[in-house]
Amino acid sequence: MRKELDRRWIFLTVGLVVLAFLKIPFAVKYAPNEKTRGVYNAVESLEPGSIVYLSIDYGPSSQAELLPMHEALVYHVLKRNLKIIAGSVWETGPPMTDKAFKSVAARLQEEGISKKYGVDYVNLGYKSGNDVAIAKIGTSIPEAYPRDYLNKPLQEYAIMKGVTNFDQIGLLCNISAGAPGARQWLQQVQTRYNVRMIAGVTAVMAPDLYSFFQSKQVEGFLGGLVGAAEYEYLLQRPGFGMAGMNVQSITHYLILLFILIGNILYLRERARKKREQEA
Amino acid sequence: MIKVKIPIFITIIVGIFMIAKFFLNVLWIKAVADELEQWGMIVLAMAIVLGVANILRVNLKTALKKGKDWQYKLVVVISMMGMILVGLWDLAMRGHVSAGSEFQYLFDVIYTPLSATMFALLAFYVASAAFRAFRARNVGAALLLVSGALVMIGRVPLSAAISGYLPKIADWIMAVPNAAGQRGLIIGAAMGVIATGLRIIFGIERPYLRGE
CATH class of the missing domain: 3.40.50 (Rossmann fold)
Incomplete structure (x- = not known):
């Protein structure tokens, strides 16, 4: 498993999501x-x-x-x-x-x-x-x-x-x-x-x-x-x-998703290292 | 010796008048302190001129000698001198540098988009940094991560549409733990500023004399 994702994929995802949701409306509640x-x-x-x-x-x-x-x-x-x-x-x-x-x-x-x-x-x-x-x-x-x-x-x-x-x-x-x-x-x-x-x-x-x-x-x-x-x-x-609220809402959730993925990968890597040490 | 004593004397006098103006309602003290404030603004305005001269000296020297990154330094000098000259031209011809002036035009078409672009890049770097660095390595980091995530999603209107609790949780984090921490920081920093201010006013600390 690769430890680090190429940051350019993250940049591309953020750019595409921002551009897309500038045009896609959805309901937000103030x-x-x-x-x-x-x-x-x-x-x-x-x-x-x-x-x-x-x-x-x-x-x-x-x-x-x-x-x-x-x-x-x-x-x-x-x-x-x-x-x-x-x-x-x-x-x-x-x-x-x-x-x-x-x-x-x-x-x-x-x-x-x-x-x-x-x-x-x-x-x-x-x-x-x-x-x-x-x-x-x-x-x-x-x-x-x-x-x-x-x-x-x-x-x-x-x-x-x-x-x-x-x-x-x-x-x-x-x-x-x-x-x-x-x-x-x-x-x-x-x-x-x-x-x-x-x-x-x-x-x-x-x-x-x-x-x-x-x-x-x-x-x-x-x-x-x-x-x-x-x-x-x-x-x-x-x-x-x-x-700007549609884009900002989605971008905040996207960053949250990145944090979750990053932590899942980190915890998996930590568990793997622990198993290797025990073995 | 006189080079040390005169600046210390000026500092003590200015410092005492500015503090006295804050606490006492005495007309002549207020008049003197107001005048000193005016002097302060003039000195600070002159500091900008000194800053410009220093930027020019440092960058022009490297650019002429073709030192490290001389191309960038040349751009700095040309941009700065260009804006100064255009501003002076506008002042001479129009009497101002506001709406309709060439100075304003350059500000709008060059500085504004460049500056906004630099700031807009932040969204990409925040996303990348969040993925790579925001990790639950220990209990403290996990707490920071969870509270950060809750505030981040609780502050956008989409979350209010999902659940009315999300904005309330975000607001509680900001109004209680955050405000408590902020208060501690503000009070601590203020005490430090008072102590340092008094030490400078009474000449115990002399950063303006390079510690002499």
Whole structure:
């Protein structure tokens, strides 16, 4: 018996299964958990006209996992007539913010809702400095960001009128794929200024946030593509999150199958070696 | 001696002001700490410039001497300088590097697909690694394997369609054993950060002076 299967067979199987199930639909059942409901309820609880500060701390490498929840959140916030001030402490964040704003504004336009840059939402761009930058944004948003991503002074925008710090922010939301991310926002801003906070993170980061959710520092969070799918389900707005659930479900089961096969082969090999030693 | 004393003095002053701002609501302390934060951001922004200069120096040197992997290093230098020049051009002509700029175009058509492709490969490597390494060699490994498998299948909506218990089991593992472990780690790390922070602020530990 061969001890190791050529890994190229595994790659081929995963590739074929992913491609096949992109086109083969089957029934999945959404049961949004309390973390996803927490995000939804936090946005729903805001009065129209309230401002949400959205920190977009990820790049194209994580867009498959995070862009769906990013767009769903922007859609929910703008549809509820709330306003968004978006910044980023990742240099790859501002283009992702642009992308989400454009696609959501177009979708809302199709629904007959018009949203304007500078009035309903603004992209402040990138701020270098990691934790220090986050602390500075907490102290004063206009001092940290004198100009937006279009390099125009913030005073030109109606949305920024009267906004100096997090006293004027109704909800802080961080979507991140690493550090600096949700934990740094919790440490530097949420705890210090007692701001209401929600988050959206990659699946591998989600275990980090359970403690903060239990301590109610984070009112809710979305973990990975499944978090995005559950959120889209709550919004009754199918998007890339729900579209990716068939493939993700099957791939998880496929990996489980690989683990089982690997362990069966391993245990058989171990039993054989034991028999040989006894003989 | 002065080369050691001045940095230690600056560290003590900055450290004390930043801690005092966190705990005290005194206007002048807050004003000084805010100013220091601004300086910190400027210094960190300058660190990016230094980083760029260093990447350029190291890679250009190897590329010119045709050292090991010089082709890759040349690609790094050309890509980096290309993006910098295009960005500067956009700043001069348009005043920004956002939507509609050439810089944004290059980001969208080169960086985005390359970056997403690299990350997408993870699915294949995870499957291969799971097959080859995730094995029940002992009781601890078996526990890890079973809990990992339960979380993995419990977190996808197909499992909810199979049995309502699977998502609940996955959520229990994450909310109880995982959160307990995470809390231990967070509290332990925080204590370490406090101790190290105080040692640095009071000049007992001086990593910024190469331990001098």
